[in-house]
Amino acid sequence: MADRQTRTPTQVDKTPAEELLDALGPVDRYHDYEYFGDFGMPARAMMEDLVVGATHPGRFGPLDKVHAFWFAGASCDGCSVAVTGGTTPSLESMLLGAHPGIPKVVLHHPVLNMEAGAHYLRPAEQAVLGELDAPYVVILEGSIMDEVAAWRAGGYWSAQGEEPWGPEGELRPVSATEWIARLAPNAAAMMAIGTCATWGGIPAAEGNPTGAMSLMDFLGKDYRSVLGVPVVNVPGCPPIGDNFNETVAAILYFLQGFGPLPEFDELGRPAWLFGETVHRRCVRGAYYEEGAFAQEFGDPECLVEIGCWGPVVNCNITSRGMINHVGGCMNAGGACIGCTMPGFPDKFTPFYKRPPGSLASTTVSRMVGSVIRPLRKFSNNNLNREVRWDRQHATPSAFSRKRPGRRHWPTSVTSSTTRCAARATPRATTLTSGASATRPPAAAAPTPASDPDRSPRRCVSKPSRSSSTRTAPPHCAAASPTRTT
Amino acid sequence: MTIAKPDVALNEVERREGIERLVARNGHIKDLNMDPVTRIAGALAVHVTADLEKGVYLDSHAQATLFRGYEVILMGRDPRDAIFVSSRACGVCGGVHAHAAAYAIESAMGICPPPLGTVVRNMTEAAEMGYDNPLHLYLLAGPDYCEAVIKASNPELWPKAESWPCPNADIHGFKTMAELMTALNPLTGNLYREGLEFTRLSREMVVLLTGKYPHPENVVPGGVSTTLTLQTLNEFHSRLGKIFDYAQRMLAVWDDIPAFFYEADDRYQLVGYLPTNHIDPGYWDDPYAYDATYENCNSWGEKRWSTPGVVIGGELVTTRLTDINIGWEEFVEHSYYDASHTSRYETDPLGNPLSPYHSWNKRTLPKPGARDWKDKYTWACAPRWDRQVVEAGCYSRLLMTAKAQKMPASDFMSATGSSMRLLIPKGETGEREVEWHAPERWNAFERNRGRAYHYLFSQLVALESLLEAYKLMKQGEKRVAALNPTELEKAIPMDERRSVGWWGAGRGWLTHHLVMDKGKITNYQICTPSTINASPRDPWGQPGPYEQAVMNTPIIEDVSDPSKFTSIDMLRGIRSFDPCMPCTTHAYTGDGEVVREVNTCSCGGD
Ligand code: SF4
Ligand code: SF4
Numbered sequence A: 001m002a003d004r005q006t007r008t009p010t011q012v013d014k015t016p017a018e019e020l021l022d023a024l025g026p027v028d029r030y031h032d033y034e035y036f037g038d039f040g041m042p043a044r045a046m047m048e049d050l051v052v053g054a055t056h057p058g059r060f061g062p063l064d065k066v067h068a069f070w071f072a073g074a075s076c077d078g079c080s081v082a083v084t085g086g087t088t089p090s091l092e093s094m095l096l097g098a099h100p101g102i103p104k105v106v107l108h109h110p111v112l113n114m115e116a117g118a119h120y121l122r123p124a125e126q127a128v129l130g131e132l133d134a135p136y137v138v139i140l141e142g143s144i145m146d147e148v149a150a151w152r153a154g155g156y157w158s159a160q161g162e163e164p165w166g167p168e169g170e171l172r173p174v175s176a177t178e179w180i181a182r183l184a185p186n187a188a189a190m191m192a193i194g195t196c197a198t199w200g201g202i203p204a205a206e207g208n209p210t211g212a213m214s215l216m217d218f219l220g221k222d223y224r225s226v227l228g229v230p231v232v233n234v235p236g237c238p239p240i241g242d243n244f245n246e247t248v249a250a251i252l253y254f255l256q257g258f259g260p261l262p263e264f265d266e267l268g269r270p271a272w273l274f275g276e277t278v279h280r281r282c283v284r285g286a287y288y289e290e291g292a293f294a295q296e297f298g299d300p301e302c303l304v305e306i307g308c309w310g311p312v313v314n315c316n317i318t319s320r321g322m323i324n325h326v327g328g329c330m331n332a333g334g335a336c337i338g339c340t341m342p343g344f345p346d347k348f349t350p351f352y353k354r355p356p357g358s359l360a361s362t363t364v365s366r367m368v369g370s371v372i373r374p375l376r377k378f379s380n381n382n383l384n385r386e387v388r389w390d391r392q393h394a395t396p397s398a399f400s401r402k403r404p405g406r407r408h409w410p411t412s413v414t415s416s417t418t419r420c421a422a423r424a425t426p427r428a429t430t431l432t433s434g435a436s437a438t439r440p441p442a443a444a445a446p447t448p449a450s451d452p453d454r455s456p457r458r459c460v461s462k463p464s465r466s467s468s469t470r471t472a473p474p475h476c477a478a479a480s481p482t483r484t485t
Numbered sequence B: 001m002t003i004a005k006p007d008v009a010l011n012e013v014e015r016r017e018g019i020e021r022l023v024a025r026n027g028h029i030k031d032l033n034m035d036p037v038t039r040i041a042g043a044l045a046v047h048v049t050a051d052l053e054k055g056v057y058l059d060s061h062a063q064a065t066l067f068r069g070y071e072v073i074l075m076g077r078d079p080r081d082a083i084f085v086s087s088r089a090c091g092v093c094g095g096v097h098a099h100a101a102a103y104a105i106e107s108a109m110g111i112c113p114p115p116l117g118t119v120v121r122n123m124t125e126a127a128e129m130g131y132d133n134p135l136h137l138y139l140l141a142g143p144d145y146c147e148a149v150i151k152a153s154n155p156e157l158w159p160k161a162e163s164w165p166c167p168n169a170d171i172h173g174f175k176t177m178a179e180l181m182t183a184l185n186p187l188t189g190n191l192y193r194e195g196l197e198f199t200r201l202s203r204e205m206v207v208l209l210t211g212k213y214p215h216p217e218n219v220v221p222g223g224v225s226t227t228l229t230l231q232t233l234n235e236f237h238s239r240l241g242k243i244f245d246y247a248q249r250m251l252a253v254w255d256d257i258p259a260f261f262y263e264a265d266d267r268y269q270l271v272g273y274l275p276t277n278h279i280d281p282g283y284w285d286d287p288y289a290y291d292a293t294y295e296n297c298n299s300w301g302e303k304r305w306s307t308p309g310v311v312i313g314g315e316l317v318t319t320r321l322t323d324i325n326i327g328w329e330e331f332v333e334h335s336y337y338d339a340s341h342t343s344r345y346e347t348d349p350l351g352n353p354l355s356p357y358h359s360w361n362k363r364t365l366p367k368p369g370a371r372d373w374k375d376k377y378t379w380a381c382a383p384r385w386d387r388q389v390v391e392a393g394c395y396s397r398l399l400m401t402a403k404a405q406k407m408p409a410s411d412f413m414s415a416t417g418s419s420m421r422l423l424i425p426k427g428e429t430g431e432r433e434v435e436w437h438a439p440e441r442w443n444a445f446e447r448n449r450g451r452a453y454h455y456l457f458s459q460l461v462a463l464e465s466l467l468e469a470y471k472l473m474k475q476g477e478k479r480v481a482a483l484n485p486t487e488l489e490k491a492i493p494m495d496e497r498r499s500v501g502w503w504g505a506g507r508g509w510l511t512h513h514l515v516m517d518k519g520k521i522t523n524y525q526i527c528t529p530s531t532i533n534a535s536p537r538d539p540w541g542q543p544g545p546y547e548q549a550v551m552n553t554p555i556i557e558d559v560s561d562p563s564k565f566t567s568i569d570m571l572r573g574i575r576s577f578d579p580c581m582p583c584t585t586h587a588y589t590g591d592g593e594v595v596r597e598v599n600t601c602s603c604g605g606d
Helices: A002-006 A016-024 A078-085 A091-095 A117-129 A147-152 A176-186 A194-199 A215-219 A241-255 A285-289 A356-383 A387-392 A433-437 B012-025 B070-074 B081-087 B094-109 B115-145 B147-153 B157-163 B177-183 B190-210 B230-264 B266-270 B297-302 B321-326 B394-404 B444-474 B485-491 B529-533 B545-552 B568-575
Strands: A065-072 A104-108 A136-141 A159-163 A172-175 A189-193 A232-234 B029-034 B044-051 B056-064 B278-280 B309-312 B315-318 B328-331 B382-385 B413-415 B419-424 B432-437 B497-505 B508-517 B520-527 B599-601
Touching: A016 A147, A016 A176, A016 A215, A065 A117, A065 A176, A078 A194, A078 A241, A078 B115, A078 B190, A091 A104, A091 A241, A104 A117, A117 A159, A117 A176, A117 B029, A136 A176, A136 A194, A159 A176, A172 A176, A176 A215, A189 A194, A189 A215, A189 A241, A194 A215, A194 A232, A232 A241, A285 A356, B044 B545, B044 B568, B056 B545, B070 B081, B081 B094, B081 B508, B081 B520, B094 B115, B094 B497, B094 B508, B115 B147, B115 B190, B115 B230, B115 B394, B115 B444, B115 B568, B147 B157, B147 B177, B157 B177, B157 B230, B177 B190, B177 B230, B190 B230, B230 B266, B230 B419, B230 B444, B278 B394, B278 B508, B297 B321, B309 B321, B309 B394, B315 B394, B321 B328, B321 B497, B394 B413, B394 B419, B394 B444, B394 B497, B394 B508, B413 B444, B419 B444, B432 B444, B444 B568, B508 B529, B529 B545, B545 B568
Parallel strands: A065 A104, A065 A136, A136 A189, A189 A232, B520 B599
Antiparallel strands: A159 A172, B029 B044, B044 B056, B278 B309, B309 B315, B328 B382, B413 B419, B419 B432, B497 B508, B508 B520
16 A cells, blocks of 8 residues: 555556546445435434525525535544634524525535434435535545555445445445545535645554545546636644635635635635734744743743744634634644644654754844844833823832832833843733743733732832733843843 | 343344344334434444334444544654644544643653643643533534424424423523423524534633644643633633533523423433443542652542542442553454454553553454454444443543542532532522432433533533632742653653553543653554443443443334334434544554554544
8 A cells, every 4th residue: 555655646647536436436326215214314304404594695696505515534523623613604604594695505514414324325425416406515524545445455444324336236335535536526616624634634644554645636636626616725733613614605705796706825725814824923923033932831932942833834823813713822822833734744743842944043033132122122111101200200100119219210221131121110010020021911911919928029010001001011021030031 | 111131142143143034024123224323423333223113222233434543653653742643533522632642641751740730731621521511412412302303203292392391491491391492403493502602612711721622732741831821811710600600501401301301201211221330530630649650540540520430330349540440451353353462561560460452452453344243343442341341421420529529629519429519600690509410320311411510510620720720820830831842852761661641531531551662652542432332242242332222222202104213212322422433543454464553442443
């Protein structure tokens, strides 16, 4: 099998999909539904007929209804889980037709549908036969495994149901891969969700025995759907649910005639979602710029030295969040391991190590940062004072640390380096000096010290301004009393 | 009430032949394979032989039908990679695998996370249960009890439901059972939609700490990499408040459903029935007791929020992790493998004897073949404890904790020996104390009820852990990981080490057994709850939990017309286990050769 994995496309004249169909041969027998009766259909109706809330698109567009077949190859179901978390739009609102212009989407998903067993497979059979009542898209989560090799060895890697497709019409497990190969030619669109389906992902990592590959590799570079669309890829391990939901919606808006043509990059990714590196919108970006780098797990600064690959990875999680704009790897303190990338995982391991190429740029930002930081600190301190306070030479705040005989505002650049943050400026701070210095800016909003006795040193803060009107100076890390950068 | 016992006295071959003769002769005996079973995670098929006249399932086989091979990929890799790679074994609860891997690595490398690191892990994992449990109850299992299904397969129940006043109507707001059942309808029902919304809220809580779900980005060997701020804790807190209001309604719903069905027909007590044999390795560590050593695992294990243990025949037989570990064996007689045991390790690190079938001794010699109910029919292996069939579930945590009465002191939770008392803190709804009683009979309804109470249990652990995090923050504690990346790299041992990470998943039991040598992984075995529950017959012919549960299930639906047989009773039974098969992995090479010693024996597969 190893040779099957290392072949280049030029060494074979067929795509893996064509090879599989050649090996399996054509099929012409389908389930005898009389034999099954209602077995596996507890509501005696298909999911489609149960969802009565679904509305028609009304005055929009040519499409009334679209079938969506969801198949899982070598998958962990994480993509399905991510999609159920999405809210723009949410899965249920799409299925219920809650958005003007979205056609009725009939989803065939093993985790959601009411019907089980043979009945679950009926629409897929109809699609293979060309008898489905509406156009269909196929969504694949998980990688495609090399079922040709498995077939030759008398087995399968991953099955999704069984069909009477054995040599004598006996039932045999049908792999997700086989369904994909049979459904792709007549699909309106083929969509790969998650890094396994888009680029092979972890099941395709070095040493894998299954010959796992991406949907793109399986269908070949000449693949076009009946609408002329190549494979659409929404990567991520897991993907952000909304990246997928939004892409589906964007395609539907376009098909219905009111949305712009969604742009895809040369790898089939939605260009408006994956056009930027995740570093560009990282919440820790300014630390990178100022040369402040986390050394311990949990530190608030830029994570590049503890293993972040963000500057060279296409991903939008820092701006979109993981769900409802909450979360995001670096937002929470997780270094980027490049999970959206075709090179994932092998080009990013071992994890928790700084990317080898980052040394040059971090050295430069350390140098630049050592100049910029004090200057910014100075200006920041200045702007943290009312003009009136400057005139009075005082900060009329009870949070202000009293230091008789000392001026309470910076007079020179030198006073604003390591020591100043903790004493001379009305900067945000929390209970303990060490903890305060390592908080990221967003969270280090001015907080009155609620337990001053615990604090080894009284810190200053500004009770008069709420955190919503001003966030804390973002330079505190550089001025950490516990660590000099 | 009679409890149908699967006839295991006959050997498998005779038994199958008898059944085949019956099927050939009688129209009312149906031999059907349900592939795929939907509304579960991953790939599962269930084969049944049903006698519609007698209303019993004569036979059943559970089959895991997917292979991936993550274990092969882990083989020979840096042990640090196990966290991110094994997390991808399951996308329903990836976080639990990441954590189990971290525990295994820490134990092998001898690093112990600082208290705040453990507390953040507990918060994460409790919040993860917060989206796992409602997802199952309302999206996967709930529709089996919804209006559409009842009207179709149990029409006689509908008029009763319409006139049956819900005892908990004042809490959940549904006056009659019929109203409640309508709310369970897929996609359109209010309970379905609300359940989905609450999974989102809990997912937000998870990503506040992990950055990402289902695969967390913050788990590191020796702790977490979460940048913990007061804002993080406050945001977590504000979401948790809403959850307690919701938990009140959830319990009310899942208390009323069994009451209605038991009253309607006594036989519902036998749907999915299994004798009370449960196993669980415990969950959520005491941050001050946990020291990452195998030597002390019995003492830190018993201090977990959820006590480890084994219950056989309703009796608690042990709460010691070492007992749980050394009693563990995995068999492959009915799975597509050659004999897989070795005698590499005869004892555990403390000198306790180990079976050749123990996970540390397990090799995987995959051998695909035709499906044969008498011989091999699944990729899942058959894990057994002390050679007995045991069940795993999140509700097993309640059972162990209740029986053991060893849980840490808490203002919100206490164990009485046969029940758990849980105090729901006030939200918009007032404070209320509820009590979960260990059921006399474990069936589909009790599993679902147990899952609802487990939701509350896990959220109370989230609350306790959050309070601990606030306390540590007040004390100025900020270390979340034991080592920094440089120290971590230096700490990787070069000698041979083995370890086990005991943890839990949304369905209960989770272990990662690790062997490493020269700084590389040489054996990695994951055993997940659905592996245990989906297991096939063992060498003694004892069917696995799903199989037994199906055979114990009476056919209550109306099958006077055999073509109307939907198998809803079996589906209720199977789904009550919350089957989760994604980490089902099977391995073989084209030429049938052994490709690995590392193996993921995961959710239902191997
Ligand atoms: S944490 Fe990563 S993405 Fe963010 S600034 Fe640093 S290198 Fe860039
Ligand atoms: S930041 Fe990196 S690890 Fe996180 S989702 Fe994006 S690509 Fe994946």
